[in-house]
Amino acid sequence: MNETPTESIHVVGLCGSIRDDSFTRRALNVALQGAQEMGATTQLIDLRAYDLPFCSGKDNQTDYPQDVFRLRKDVSKAHGLIVATPEYHGSYAGVLKNAIDLMGFDQFEGKMLGLVGVSGGALGAVDALNSLRNIGRALHAWVVPHQASVSDAYTHFDDDGSMTNTPLKERVLDVGRQVARFAFLHSSQQSQSFMTEWEKALPNPGGGRTN
Ligand SMILES: Cc1cc2nc3c(=O)[nH]c(=O)nc-3n(C[C@H](O)[C@H](O)[C@H](O)COP(=O)(O)O)c2cc1C
Numbered sequence: 001m002n003e004t005p006t007e008s009i010h011v012v013g014l015c016g017s018i019r020d021d022s023f024t025r026r027a028l029n030v031a032l033q034g035a036q037e038m039g040a041t042t043q044l045i046d047l048r049a050y051d052l053p054f055c056s057g058k059d060n061q062t063d064y065p066q067d068v069f070r071l072r073k074d075v076s077k078a079h080g081l082i083v084a085t086p087e088y089h090g091s092y093a094g095v096l097k098n099a100i101d102l103m104g105f106d107q108f109e110g111k112m113l114g115l116v117g118v119s120g121g122a123l124g125a126v127d128a129l130n131s132l133r134n135i136g137r138a139l140h141a142w143v144v145p146h147q148a149s150v151s152d153a154y155t156h157f158d159d160d161g162s163m164t165n166t167p168l169k170e171r172v173l174d175v176g177r178q179v180a181r182f183a184f185l186h187s188s189q190q191s192q193s194f195m196t197e198w199e200k201a202l203p204n205p206g207g208g209r210t211n
Pocket residue numbers: 017018019021022023024025085086087088089090091118119120121122123124153154
């Protein structure tokens with residue numbers, strides 16, 4: 001991949017596990033390192049640090065905790081996103097879905113989205129990743145084709161969070177590299193007019209927006 005610097009790009013990682021020693025968080029950190037290699041600034045959003053209610057879908061959100069608006073603000077700053085999840089019962093984690101449901105088009109639309117999944121079993125997190133790909137489509141994000149699934153996760157990380165399997169680590173790094181790279185291309189002057197026209201070519205059918 002072309003190593004064009006992407007200093008102005010900000011990539012946010014959303015971690016779908018709130019377990020203290022989460023392998024998902026470790027994998028997400030590796031993916032964010034990939035984005036940093038490309039010159040991007042990064043932030044890992046750890047949902048343990050946000051006091052979030054269940055999404056009720058109600059219109060009046062004035063009584064939502066401030067952390068809902070803080071989450072939206074943090075994600076809104078991103079040019080590219082990496083969503084990481086554990087495989088839970090053949091899909092992604094509920095805590096992640098709730099966080100995403102508290103957000104919407106304002107946070108995701110038109111942004112590059114990379115996916116990383118982690119599983120305890122040998123089959124990997126592909127079912128979770130496929131479901132997240134659908135969510136990216138629904139929110140009009142540009143889900144990058146490359147994704148990474150870390151199966152048998154407990155065998156792949158050192159205590160310091162580094163990955164021991166080099167090809168797998170490269171695959172996870174590539175998620176971050178691609179998100180940063182495509183986010184840069186998306187924001188560059190050359191591609192801007194085409195992408196702007198493309199994205200406004202169809203009306204957004206998503207209804208109400210969240211701030
Ligand atoms: C509720 C629950 C459901 C799970 N379902 C699956 C599953 O369907 N397939 C699988 O391989 N592992 C499954 N696991 C194992 C997790 O994917 C594994 O423990 C993973 O490391 C959890 O992510 P974390 O380390 O980031 O917390 C499940 C774990 C939990 C807690």
